[in-house]
Amino acid sequence: xxxxxxxxxxxxxxxxxxxxxxxxxxxxxxxxxxxxxxxxxxxxxxxxxxxxxxxxxxxxxxxxxxxxxxxxxxxxxxxxxxxxxxxxxxxxxxxxxxxxxxxxxxxxxxxxxxxxxxxxxxxxxxxxxxxxxxxxxxxxxxxxxxxxxxxxxxxxxxxxxxxxxxxxxxxxxxxxxxxxxxxxxxxxxxxxxxxxxxxxxxxxxxxxxxxxxxxxxxxxxxxxxxxxxxxxxxxxxxxxxxxxxxxxxxxxxxxxxxxxxxxxxxxxxxxxxxxxxxxxxxxxxxxxxxxxxxxxxxxxxxxxxxxxxxxxxxxxxxxxx
Amino acid sequence: xxxxxxxxxxxxxxxxxxxxxxxxxxxxxxxxxxxxxxxxxxxxxxxxxxxxxxxxxxxxxxxxxxxxxxxxxxxxxxxxxxxxxxxxxxxxxxxxxxxxxxxxxxxxxxxxxxxxxxxxxxxxxxxxxxxxxxxxxxxxxxxxxxxxxxxxxxxxxxxxxxxxxxxxxxxxxxxxxxxxxxxxxxxxxxxxxx
Numbered sequence: 001x002x003x004x005x006x007x008x009x010x011x012x013x014x015x016x017x018x019x020x021x022x023x024x025x026x027x028x029x030x031x032x033x034x035x036x037x038x039x040x041x042x043x044x045x046x047x048x049x050x051x052x053x054x055x056x057x058x059x060x061x062x063x064x065x066x067x068x069x070x071x072x073x074x075x076x077x078x079x080x081x082x083x084x085x086x087x088x089x090x091x092x093x094x095x096x097x098x099x100x101x102x103x104x105x106x107x108x109x110x111x112x113x114x115x116x117x118x119x120x121x122x123x124x125x126x127x128x129x130x131x132x133x134x135x136x137x138x139x140x141x142x143x144x145x146x147x148x149x150x151x152x153x154x155x156x157x158x159x160x161x162x163x164x165x166x167x168x169x170x171x172x173x174x175x176x177x178x179x180x181x182x183x184x185x186x187x188x189x190x191x192x193x194x195x196x197x198x199x200x201x202x203x204x205x206x207x208x209x210x211x212x213x214x215x216x217x218x219x220x221x222x223x224x225x226x227x228x229x230x231x232x233x234x235x236x237x238x239x240x241x242x243x244x245x246x247x248x249x250x251x252x253x254x255x256x257x258x259x260x261x262x263x264x265x266x267x268x269x270x271x272x273x274x275x276x277x278x279x280x281x282x283x284x285x286x287x288x289x290x291x292x293x294x295x296x297x298x299x300x301x302x303x304x305x306x307x308x309x310x311x312x313x314x315x316x317x318x319x320x321x
Numbered sequence: 322x323x324x325x326x327x328x329x330x331x332x333x334x335x336x337x338x339x340x341x342x343x344x345x346x347x348x349x350x351x352x353x354x355x356x357x358x359x360x361x362x363x364x365x366x367x368x369x370x371x372x373x374x375x376x377x378x379x380x381x382x383x384x385x386x387x388x389x390x391x392x393x394x395x396x397x398x399x400x401x402x403x404x405x406x407x408x409x410x411x412x413x414x415x416x417x418x419x420x421x422x423x424x425x426x427x428x429x430x431x432x433x434x435x436x437x438x439x440x441x442x443x444x445x446x447x448x449x450x451x452x453x454x455x456x457x458x459x460x461x462x463x464x465x466x467x468x469x470x471x472x473x474x475x476x477x478x479x480x481x482x483x484x485x486x487x488x489x490x491x492x493x494x495x496x497x498x499x500x501x502x503x504x505x506x507x508x509x510x511x512x513x514x515x
Contacts, residue, residue: 009453012404014486038495040451045397046443049419052343053511058447059502061496084397092343099343109506110499160399160413196362196398204436205464208366208394226339241477280484 001131002117004066004075005033008082009041010233010274015018015079017277018233021262022078024275028140033076034201036066045200049087056099057106059089065105066112067099078124078262079159080232086121086162093117106247123158125231126167134182135242142270144184148292151190151225153216154178155235159194159267170194176261182227183268188223197238206245213238214246217254229261236260240282257285269292334383348414348494350407351375357401357411363394371401372413374418387427391434392418435466448504451494455487 011019026033039062043094047055052311063086066075077083093116098114107113128137153176160170168175173194178189195216198209220228230236240258247253258281266276267289278285279297286296322344332340339348358370368389369377376387394417395415402412419437430436442462446454459478463471481487494500 007490012452012492013488014455014481016485040494040496040500041447041453043447044443044453047447048416049437049440050423050444051511052341052416052420053507054504057507058500061500065424072437086383097345103331103507106503110496110503111505112499156396156398156400161402166398171445196396196400198362198398200439201363201394201396203439204393205366208363212362212396241481280486282480282484315508 001030001127002032002034003122003127004069004071004073005035006039006042006062006066006075006077006082006086007035008039008077008079008233010071010079011020012050015233015255015260017250017263017280018078018236018260020072020275020277021260021266024271025262025265025269028269029128029136030129031132036062036069036075042079043307044081044085051103052091053106054210055104056089056092059085059113060093060103060107060114061110063090063119064112066119067114073118074122074127076122076124076127078231079234080123080155081120081234083237084157084163086119088115090119090121091163092213104300106256118238121164123167123231125158125175125179127177128265130167134178137179137265140269141183143268143292143294145180145264145268145292146184146186148264148288149188149224149226150180150185151188151223151260151276152180152193152261153190153222153228153230153235153239154194155222155230155232156194156196158231161319165305176229176231179261180264183264185264185268186222190220191221193210197235199234201239202238202242207249208265209238210242210246210249213242214252215251217243217246217256221254225256226291227264227285228258229264230258231261236281243283255283255287257281257283257288258286260267273297289297311320332387332509334381335378337383337415337416338378338421342410342413344410344413344434346417347369347407347409347410348375348397348408348415351379352407354406356404356406360395360400360404362398367394371415375414377477387422387425388420390423390436391415393428394420438462438465446491448501451492451497451500454490455481456489457491 006209007019043058077086104113154173159168160175161292179189198212201209236258263276273294274297289296330359353372355372358364358372364370371390392415397412399412422488423437448456458475463474
């Protein structure tokens with residue numbers, strides 16, 4: 001099965017563990033990715049706030065480039081925001097010939113054109129559960145994630161609003177739950193699984209964002225999850241990187257690692273934690289993964305030089321993690 | 322999209338909001354049920370819930386609406402959009418209000434322009450490189466709005482760098498000239514309502 005692949009900016013660096021693990025598990029599942037040539041940013045949640053036609057044209061360039069690929073006209077986007085923007089632009093161009101005309105006029109200035117509806121944009125989870133299927137995934141499981149308590153976190157945009165069609169329930173989705181069960185994990189109930197991680201609010205009003213993140217961490221912790229598994233770089237970033245801020249702000253003590261679903265798939269397929277990019281998370285996954293006998297690599301941080309005992313009595317900085 | 326032109330009376334604020342929104346957002350159908358505000362993750366922190374804001378639009382209170390923090394606190398989670406019993410495109414309407422607020426200069430007011438500035442800084446970097454650039458965004462945005470906050474962010478940034486999760490330099494796409502021509506043309510075609 002060959003698909004076009006739109007990694008998006010996050011997967012280049014911040015969420016490189018997601019990219020790495022997605023590509024690694026694709027092989028055994030018979031998925032082949034062809035990256036869109038010279039793709040640009042999807043505009044995230046920001047472009048539509050400033051310039052409407054520009055936002056569509058920005059995404060339109062990606063769709064036009066994707067349509068040139070040598071695949072079945074299906075484009076996979078692992079990032080929820082990219083998935084939303086690509087599906088939204090395509091859908092609105094299909095619905096409005098006037099808009100499609102304007103977007104194509106803009107694309108024409110760069111020598112490109114896009115036929116609305118010609119690229120079918122899918123989320124990575126969708127193709128894994130629906131095209132590959134649970135049974136084919138089950139066949140690859142060599143080290144079941146037995147006894148690992150997993151909270152499956154969907155966030156918003158892959159289940160809502162469904163511009164590119166609906167593959168799971170917008171309020172209480174189950175596909176990721178089932179996938180994790182196939183990997184042998186002990187899937188916990190997670191009532192807030194489709195709630196918002198705060199998106200860009202960490203940058204605009206941190207107090208608003210920290211409360212949203214706290215609620216999610218509390219919910220997962222109430223159900224004694226060892227790990228929250230996500231499918232979106234923004235969700236991963238907010239829950240992982242801001243977990244320490246939540247703890248400081250609310251005087252809580254959460255240490256819940258946030259991993260991509262593809263990372264857990266890889267571990268269950270017998271791939272090494274290092275191959276899965278484990279060690280890049282802020283809240284170390286090591287202690288949780290020890291439950292399934294996976295030894296997490298040392299965090300990819302520069303080792304701090306030991307202070308000599310004879311040194312001046314300076315206050316010590318608490319070591320990270 | 323210029324439905325206002327066919328209406329015999331002068332365009333109301335409602336007409337202008339609808340005209341700025343793609344497709345038909347069905348704003349006139351609002352029943353004032355409040356499902357939107359009740360579903361909104363940032364509802365408690367908004368000056369007005371979406372329901373209240375829609376009533377204000379009907380009352381032609383453009384100034385109070387465009388000054389409200391409500392659209393800027395929208396996290397684009399689409400809960401309101403999928404739950405609205407009248408199928409109003411609430412998230413799209415929030416984006417329209419943001420664009421109108423920027424165009425009309427409301428969010429250039431010194432105490433309130435953080436959110437719009439975040440969006441504008443983000444897109445400025447995208448237009449310069451073709452891809453987003455987190456380090457550039459974080460430094461430019463935080464140094465401008467809270468140098469003290471920038472110090473706190475610096476620790477987090479260092480953590481990102483050490484884990485190989487942030488680039489020091491932006492990634493440029495090859496077709497940057499092509500992208501800029503496309504965006505320039507989009508601006509030209511979009512006019513005031515882009």
